[in-house]
Amino acid sequence: MNSRERVLKALDHEEPDRVPLILGGTQSGITKVAYNNLAKYLGLKVRELPIECRCQQLVDPEEEVLKRLGIDFRTVTYYGGPTKKWKNIEYPDDSFRDEWGIRWKRPLGGHWYDMVEHPLANADVEDLDEYNWPDPRDPGRTEGLEKRAKELYEHTDYALAIGMPMYGMTFERAWYLRGYVKWITDLHQNPKFATGLLDKLVELSLRFYDEILSAVGDYIQVVNVGDDLGEQNGPIISLDLYRRMIKPWQAKLYRFIKCKTDAKLSYHGCGSMYAFINDLIDIGADILNPVQPTAAGMGDPERLKHEFGDRICFLGAVDTQRVLPFRTSDDVREEVKKRIRGLAPKGGYVLGAVHNIQPEVKPENMVAMYESALRYGRYPLELR
Numbered sequence: 001m002n003s004r005e006r007v008l009k010a011l012d013h014e015e016p017d018r019v020p021l022i023l024g025g026t027q028s029g030i031t032k033v034a035y036n037n038l039a040k041y042l043g044l045k046v047r048e049l050p051i052e053c054r055c056q057q058l059v060d061p062e063e064e065v066l067k068r069l070g071i072d073f074r075t076v077t078y079y080g081g082p083t084k085k086w087k088n089i090e091y092p093d094d095s096f097r098d099e100w101g102i103r104w105k106r107p108l109g110g111h112w113y114d115m116v117e118h119p120l121a122n123a124d125v126e127d128l129d130e131y132n133w134p135d136p137r138d139p140g141r142t143e144g145l146e147k148r149a150k151e152l153y154e155h156t157d158y159a160l161a162i163g164m165p166m167y168g169m170t171f172e173r174a175w176y177l178r179g180y181v182k183w184i185t186d187l188h189q190n191p192k193f194a195t196g197l198l199d200k201l202v203e204l205s206l207r208f209y210d211e212i213l214s215a216v217g218d219y220i221q222v223v224n225v226g227d228d229l230g231e232q233n234g235p236i237i238s239l240d241l242y243r244r245m246i247k248p249w250q251a252k253l254y255r256f257i258k259c260k261t262d263a264k265l266s267y268h269g270c271g272s273m274y275a276f277i278n279d280l281i282d283i284g285a286d287i288l289n290p291v292q293p294t295a296a297g298m299g300d301p302e303r304l305k306h307e308f309g310d311r312i313c314f315l316g317a318v319d320t321q322r323v324l325p326f327r328t329s330d331d332v333r334e335e336v337k338k339r340i341r342g343l344a345p346k347g348g349y350v351l352g353a354v355h356n357i358q359p360e361v362k363p364e365n366m367v368a369m370y371e372s373a374l375r376y377g378r379y380p381l382e383l384r
Contacts, residue, residue, distance in 0.1 A: 002157035003072035007221060007350065011264050011286065011313050014347045019340055019377030020072040021370055022352040026163040027224060027268040027289055028316060029058040029075075031111060033359035034366070035065075041363035042068060052078040054096075055104055055113040055167070056356060069370040072350075074158040076149045076216055084140035099134040100166075102176055111359050118179040125196040133200065134166075136207035141165070146215040153219035161222035161266070165208035169253060171227040171237075171246045173201050187237065187245050198249045205253050209260065217261035222287070225254065226268030234272045234296045242276060251283040258284055266315060270355060272296040274304075281311050290316035290354040291343075301342025314343045315350040318369055324353060325360040329368035336372040344381060351377060 001009070001017040009016040022028045029052075030038070036046050042065065049059040060075060089097040095105035101119030106112065120131070152160055166173060174197050175183035186194040213223070227250070229236055237246075254265060266287035267280050274297030277288065291314050293299045301317065317339045318324065323331055336351070343349040351373045357366060 004157050004159045004221065007072050007159035010347045010350060011221075012347070013310060013313070015345075015379040016347065017379060019344050019373060020159070020350045021070050021373055021377075022073045022315065022350050023066065023069060023071045023357075023370075024061055024073060024075040025161055025224065026053055026056070026058065026078055027226070027266075027355060028073075028352045029053075029056075030061060030357040031057045031359055032059045033057070033111060034357045034361050034363075035059050035061060037359075038363040038366050039065060041367065057112050058356060069367070070374050071370075072159055073161050073222070074152055074156065076152065076160050076162050076220060077145055077212065078163045082140050083135070083138040084143075085135055085138050100177065101132070115176060118177060118182075120177040120197070121179045121182060123178075123193075125193045128196050128200050131200075133204060136165075136204055137211055141208075142211050142215045145212065149216035149219040159221045160216075160219055162212060162216060162220055162224060164224050164226060164268070165205075165212060168227050169205050169225055170198055170201050170249045171229060173227075174198065184237070187241060191245070194245060198246075202249045202253050206256050209253070209257050213257065213260035217263070220261060220263045222266050223257060223261060223263045224266050224268060224289075225250075225257065225285075226266075226289075228268075228270045229276050230269060230271030230273045230295060232271055232295050235275050236271075239275050239279070243279065247279055247283060254284040264313075270295075272298060274298060277304075277308050277312065281308070285312060287313045287315050287350075289314075290352075292321075292354050293317060293319050293339075294321045301339060305343050305345070305348075309343070309346070309348050313348040313350065316352050316354050317343060317349075318351065318353050320354045320357065320361070324365050324369065325358065325362075327365075329364050332365045332368040333372040333376075336369055337376050340373070340377050340381065344377060 006016040007020045010020050023030060039046050044064060052058050052060050086099040095103055097103045102115055103117035104113035105116045264286040265284050266289055267285040268289045270292055272295040291298060318335055323335045
């Protein structure tokens with residue numbers, strides 16, 4: 001069974017020959033420092049790879065590494081490619097302003113960039129029509145994209161995925177623009193502004209995905225969407241507020257995507273997502289990523305599988321908060337066995353790290369994760 005067949009079978013809730021593996025992209029990727037450490041550990045020449053996502057400092061793993069680890073996915077695009085009409089505004093303090101008007105800064109000695117200015121922090125609803133929004137149809141976003149996707153589809157047997165064209169799509173992108181506290185306040189006290197901003201974001205998202213999926217929709221197997229709705233200790237907003245103020249806009253976007261491609265819809269949501277899973281299934285999510293086991297409600301894989309496993313697939317789940325960065329390789333192997341035992345029966349599971357692999361993760365633990373997955377993830381499963 002080749003990689004594409006393996007992934008499609010698993011995502012159809014059937015047992016393939018083994019659990020599929022993922023590394024790459026914007027939600028299951030690897031930071032530059034961690035990747036260089038991995039390449040060196042594998043005895044490969046460390047090359048200066050381009051940064052695919054500046055804020056998270058992600059690189060696209062080289063083919064030799066992906067093959068060594070048994071990875072079944074290849075990423076077609078991260079955030080839609082460089083634009084031709086916009087160039088980031090750079091500042092001398094290692095900060096920059098992106099095409100959304102958000103300013104990002106890397107702290108001294110840090111590995112990634114954090115938001116330090118939110119351009120709509122003081123905006124009124126009337127300002128939304130006048131704001132200088134990004135151009136979803138900038139030709140740079142899809143330049144060469146169809147050719148790359150077609151070549152990968154026709155000349156390899158890997159499963160192909162595309163990243164989100166922007167960080168977050170509705171709820172999360174709104175707080176990037178507005179500021180976290182103001183956005184949560186808007187949802188409760190300023191619904192006119194909140195719905196106006198959501199209208200704008202979904203309108204832009206529809207155009208982003210229209211451009212990208214018109215180019216690659218016939219070739220890909222997974223399309224990524226998402227908004228972080230949870231944090232470590234529980235949901236960020238109530239289920240009732242989500243259903244009133246976020247779900248209808250997400251549903252509109254996901255319906256459009258599913259009209260443009262037969263690819264499975266992978267929803268990325270960090271933190272405690274348990275309360276929202278039924279609703280995400282209702283609006284078309286086929287996959288839940290990253291399945292963060294250290295967050296409230298997410299730590300029991302058997303429970304998740306029992307309640308939702310016949311209706312949604314799980315992707316990720318190997319703990320990057322405690323196990324991968326701070327435990328031994330033997331602990332990593334036990335973690336992998338636990339996730340396979342809980343999530344892999346009857347298919348419906350793709351194994352990978354919870355979100356992106358950070359610089360603190362030792363390369364021997366990365367190798368242990370994938371090697372043990374290849375060993376213990378073969379069907380029929382024999383884990384106890």
